[in-house]
Amino acid sequence: MPLFICTDLDRTLIPNGPQSESPEAREHFAMLAGHPDVKVAFVTGRHRVLVDQAINNYRLPRPDFVIGDVGTTIYQLGPDGDWVRQVAWEREIAQDWGGQTRADIRSLLIDLPAIRPQEMTKQNDYKLSYYVPLHSDRDRLSERIEDRLRAHGVNARLIWSVDEPAGVGLLDVVPARASKYHAIEALIATYGFSQDETVFCGDSGNDIEVLASPIPAVLVANCQPQVRELATRLARERGYADRLYVAKGGFMGMNGNYGAGMLEGIAHYHPRSIDWMGFRDDE
Numbered sequence: 001m002p003l004f005i006c007t008d009l010d011r012t013l014i015p016n017g018p019q020s021e022s023p024e025a026r027e028h029f030a031m032l033a034g035h036p037d038v039k040v041a042f043v044t045g046r047h048r049v050l051v052d053q054a055i056n057n058y059r060l061p062r063p064d065f066v067i068g069d070v071g072t073t074i075y076q077l078g079p080d081g082d083w084v085r086q087v088a089w090e091r092e093i094a095q096d097w098g099g100q101t102r103a104d105i106r107s108l109l110i111d112l113p114a115i116r117p118q119e120m121t122k123q124n125d126y127k128l129s130y131y132v133p134l135h136s137d138r139d140r141l142s143e144r145i146e147d148r149l150r151a152h153g154v155n156a157r158l159i160w161s162v163d164e165p166a167g168v169g170l171l172d173v174v175p176a177r178a179s180k181y182h183a184i185e186a187l188i189a190t191y192g193f194s195q196d197e198t199v200f201c202g203d204s205g206n207d208i209e210v211l212a213s214p215i216p217a218v219l220v221a222n223c224q225p226q227v228r229e230l231a232t233r234l235a236r237e238r239g240y241a242d243r244l245y246v247a248k249g250g251f252m253g254m255n256g257n258y259g260a261g262m263l264e265g266i267a268h269y270h271p272r273s274i275d276w277m278g279f280r281d282d283e
Contacts, residue, residue, distance in 0.1 A: 019222040025259030031278035041065035072126040096175030098153030132169035161205040218265025221256030
């Protein structure tokens, strides 16, 4: 049974937060990803085109799968190196839109002054993405959005997170059954992976559902304190405390941020993988 590594990109594998990176971590992750008994999925809010940019810009290995747009799209790497879109997944999540299009749903929210649409490259048919001021009343805004969508037959999920470098809040409106967690579950079921042989790595609010789930998970050390607090509390309340590892640093002399935290957590769950990471015996 292969080891199935599912990882967020921004501020998890990609070192684009304010904290420092252990620069050797990405090289060792690439070695791990290249092992014949390892399969990799990038699980991200990014569109596939932006995933390709990240792979080139940060010298990342090409994964076997991309779960993009916070779980609304799934791609598999085909034998010719092209990305194959999994349209069956999109047909499944489309049911939650209640026959509405993305344009229809956007028009329902267009008069809300607290939310500002993100760039078109960050949108798709099943994901509406917005910028939100950090000082906004998230609970009140969520209630207004959910009530309005529900009245028009739309069953939506609101995913909140923060772009730390930009100092702005982020909101994704997606079909209720579309999420990183459900998309990972779909890959596990479709391709016969084992949940116990799956590890998810993340850092932010849009990773919480997986971080506090039955899937073994790793929270990298550079995460926000409030994310660490929420993830650990929810994992404990749901009975999954033993399935959340919070990176501390010190593994192979690295600091626990970004890829270093990922490797630390993966080694925690699967010690055999340390050899696959390519560390020398004296490290």
